[in-house]
Amino acid sequence: MRLPALMPTWVFPAMTDNENSFIVFDNVTYCYSEDEPVSDGNAASLDVSVSSGRKEAVKNISLTIEKGSFTVICGSNGSGKSTLAKLMNGLLVPTEGKVITGGLDTSDDNNMWEIRRNTGMVFQNPDNQIIATSVEEDVAFGLENIGVPREEMLKRVDEALEICGIKEIRKSEPHLLSGGQKQRVSIAGILAMRPSCIVLDESTAMLDPKGRKSVLDIIRKLNREENITIVLITHHMDEITFADKVIVMEKGEVVRTGTPEEIFSDSRVTEDLNLELPPASWIFNNLEGFDFGGTVLTAGQGVSLMLSKLKK
Numbered sequence: 001m002r003l004p005a006l007m008p009t010w011v012f013p014a015m016t017d018n019e020n021s022f023i024v025f026d027n028v029t030y031c032y033s034e035d036e037p038v039s040d041g042n043a044a045s046l047d048v049s050v051s052s053g054r055k056e057a058v059k060n061i062s063l064t065i066e067k068g069s070f071t072v073i074c075g076s077n078g079s080g081k082s083t084l085a086k087l088m089n090g091l092l093v094p095t096e097g098k099v100i101t102g103g104l105d106t107s108d109d110n111n112m113w114e115i116r117r118n119t120g121m122v123f124q125n126p127d128n129q130i131i132a133t134s135v136e137e138d139v140a141f142g143l144e145n146i147g148v149p150r151e152e153m154l155k156r157v158d159e160a161l162e163i164c165g166i167k168e169i170r171k172s173e174p175h176l177l178s179g180g181q182k183q184r185v186s187i188a189g190i191l192a193m194r195p196s197c198i199v200l201d202e203s204t205a206m207l208d209p210k211g212r213k214s215v216l217d218i219i220r221k222l223n224r225e226e227n228i229t230i231v232l233i234t235h236h237m238d239e240i241t242f243a244d245k246v247i248v249m250e251k252g253e254v255v256r257t258g259t260p261e262e263i264f265s266d267s268r269v270t271e272d273l274n275l276e277l278p279p280a281s282w283i284f285n286n287l288e289g290f291d292f293g294g295t296v297l298t299a300g301q302g303v304s305l306m307l308s309k310l311k312k
């Protein structure tokens with residue numbers, strides 16, 4: 001069944017000049033040409049119809065990502081999430097429609113470097129993103145490429161290592177690190193470029209629970225304390241609970257947008273879109289004798305609601 005997308009106030013059909021928006025998609029469609037190689041290690045299934053050599057990996061997408069917001073994108077494999085992510089920082093440019101990122105049109109070649117500096121991407125496999133032979137060299141790599149003076153570079157590398165909690169391992173060889181540490185090195189490299197936005201495409205998918213938590217803690221801190229706009233693509237439903245807004249993709253289209261509460265209080269989302277409820281929701285929403293009067297998303301929320309009910 002095709003679900004109508006909710007249209008909250010942050011989704012506009014055509015909007016390019018709102019000063020609160022950081023990324024704006026205006027009726028965007030993207031088709032891969034048939035012989036295009038898959039450019040990253042992220043999973044993608046072939047469930048989009050192919051007609052005359054063109055596949056619509058995403059179609060008719062209009063959305064806005066607000067400055068400083070934390071957005072989570074979810075949806076099944078092959079639904080278009082990675083394509084959407086790459087359209088955000090100009091790694092792909094729309095076949096139809098327009099993407100404006102940080103006020104710049106991604107289809108204009110002159111904007112490419114500024115858009116890539118200002119909107120960093122972290123992919124799924126940390127091994128594909130490490131380039132240098134020590135952590136600090138890796139973090140400095142992007143800065144060297146754009147010719148940042150040495151003193152400024154050292155300052156920014158220090159700062160990024162500190163924020164990402166990897167200062168002690170600055171001399172280490174990246175290939176000896178854990179997955180979570182490697183992803184934090186990738187994030188530090190982006191951070192050193194002083195971005196406004198970081199897009200993470202299933203960047204926690206290959207990590208163990210400890211590594212996943214360490215990466216999530218960093219990106220939440222970057223969002224809250226550094227006001228960096230975060231777009232997180234994930235299969236982990238507990239990560240959805242951090243979002244200001246959730247975008248649900250299905251077969252190349254945005255089928256739902258809303259707050260985590262709006263998304264998960266609609267039973268059709270879990271029934272028809274194959275999204276699981278966050279783990280804490282299963283527990284609290286099935287507790288005998290407790291009616292929380294809504295969908296509980298996190299253990300913290302559940303416990304405080306329980307305590308307030310017990311006090312009454």
Ligand SMILES: Nc1ncnc2c1ncn2[C@@H]1O[C@H](COP(=O)(O)OP(=O)(O)O)[C@@H](O)[C@H]1O
Binds near residue numbers: 037045048
């Ligand atoms: N490089 C590519 N060349 C051709 N088709 C691709 C390529 N990358 C993705 N696709 C197709 O585009 C559709 C959306 O893929 P993708 O954006 O990777 O989805 P997701 O990230 O949600 O798994 C899928 O049908 C996928 O097979």
Ligand SMILES: [Mg+2]
Binds near residue numbers: 043081082083202
């Ligand atoms: Mg993907």
